Amino acid sequence: xxxxxxxxPLQYEDxxxxxxxxxxxxxxxxxxxxxxxxxxxxxxxxxxxLRRVLQMVETVAWGNSTVLLLGETGTGKELIARAxxxxxxRRDRPFVKLNCAAIPTGLLESELFGHERxxxxxxxxxxxxxxxxxxxxxxxxxxxxxxxxELQPKLLRAVQEREFERLxxxxxxxxxxxxVAATHRDLEGMILEKLFRSDLYYRLNVFPIYIPxxxxxxxxxxxxxxxxxxxxxxxxCKKIDTIPAETMEALARYRWPxxxxxxxxxxxRAVILSPGPVLRLSPRDLNSRVPPDQSADRYQTLExxxxxxxxxxxxxxxxxxxxxxxxxxxLGLNRSTLYFRMKKLGVARSVDSCSDSQKILAxx
Numbered sequence: 001x002x003x004x005x006x007x008x009p010l011q012y013e014d015x016x017x018x019x020x021x022x023x024x025x026x027x028x029x030x031x032x033x034x035x036x037x038x039x040x041x042x043x044x045x046x047x048x049x050l051r052r053v054l055q056m057v058e059t060v061a062w063g064n065s066t067v068l069l070l071g072e073t074g075t076g077k078e079l080i081a082r083a084x085x086x087x088x089x090r091r092d093r094p095f096v097k098l099n100c101a102a103i104p105t106g107l108l109e110s111e112l113f114g115h116e117r118x119x120x121x122x123x124x125x126x127x128x129x130x131x132x133x134x135x136x137x138x139x140x141x142x143x144x145x146x147x148x149x150e151l152q153p154k155l156l157r158a159v160q161e162r163e164f165e166r167l168x169x170x171x172x173x174x175x176x177x178x179x180v181a182a183t184h185r186d187l188e189g190m191i192l193e194k195l196f197r198s199d200l201y202y203r204l205n206v207f208p209i210y211i212p213x214x215x216x217x218x219x220x221x222x223x224x225x226x227x228x229x230x231x232x233x234x235x236x237c238k239k240i241d242t243i244p245a246e247t248m249e250a251l252a253r254y255r256w257p258x259x260x261x262x263x264x265x266x267x268x269r270a271v272i273l274s275p276g277p278v279l280r281l282s283p284r285d286l287n288s289r290v291p292p293d294q295s296a297d298r299y300q301t302l303e304x305x306x307x308x309x310x311x312x313x314x315x316x317x318x319x320x321x322x323x324x325x326x327x328x329x330x331l332g333l334n335r336s337t338l339y340f341r342m343k344k345l346g347v348a349r350s351v352d353s354c355s356d357s358q359k360i361l362a363x364x
Contacts, residue, residue: 053080068181132173138179236272251263
């Protein structure tokens, strides 16, 4: 399985002269993947950063090692997790996913490990958890950084020993499952703040893969734009066959804080609003979007002002809370009060704040 298996579903063609003086790119032509027998379905791009990621996927897929996917929100971590599963010997077994941030803390344990009938109020029947459903397959734990400290020891045991008990049961269940976890948070920073267990981190961090944000792989943007245009046009039964050059240049220049997910949404809106076969994108669609950490102070709520002020102070102190030069001292708070405010406002150290050296280590 070589790197020539990268998916190129939509290729740029050279500009062609048209009756309209506006330079456009024809997107009618669709080239087949370089190797149509083996490809990373759904993963589009040819940048060096993406190639490195897929090379690491190829390397780790055939084993059973736990994989930790790092990267900003919207970079396609679930697609990478699916690629690991589909290129592994477990490909014919279940691929089960669980978003740890989308389920209330009180229900997450039951969702992950299952429960017996009568184990708690409302448990009217036995429930099989996601871990058990993924037996002989792969379990994708998205947003692993949002799992509570109380649940982490039980997850550690499941990851390390491949055994667990359902809620309300004393019977130990054994499973054969491959764990792929993902997060946009800085888990090492969370360990220092006692928000994440170091032993669980080291069990998950066997084979880390850092997925670069879209702004670090601009050469992939034209391919993604063409793919999303054709996808949206097909769903809406419209014909969009050209993209103005200035539109493509504007899309390539934009920083995309929401990454691929944001790009897909922008293209879908542009397809909806385009009256003819030429993609029309208003500059306001991008100019009105606020890059990260550059939001205007006008029209902010008191909570937003407080959150931004805490974030700025934390970055200035390199996320050190305690001590005379720490963020708590600068803000005139004690450490526990600051921690409480951070938790309430959803302030957590993301991968964006990691050092370049940490990113490089994650890519190795």
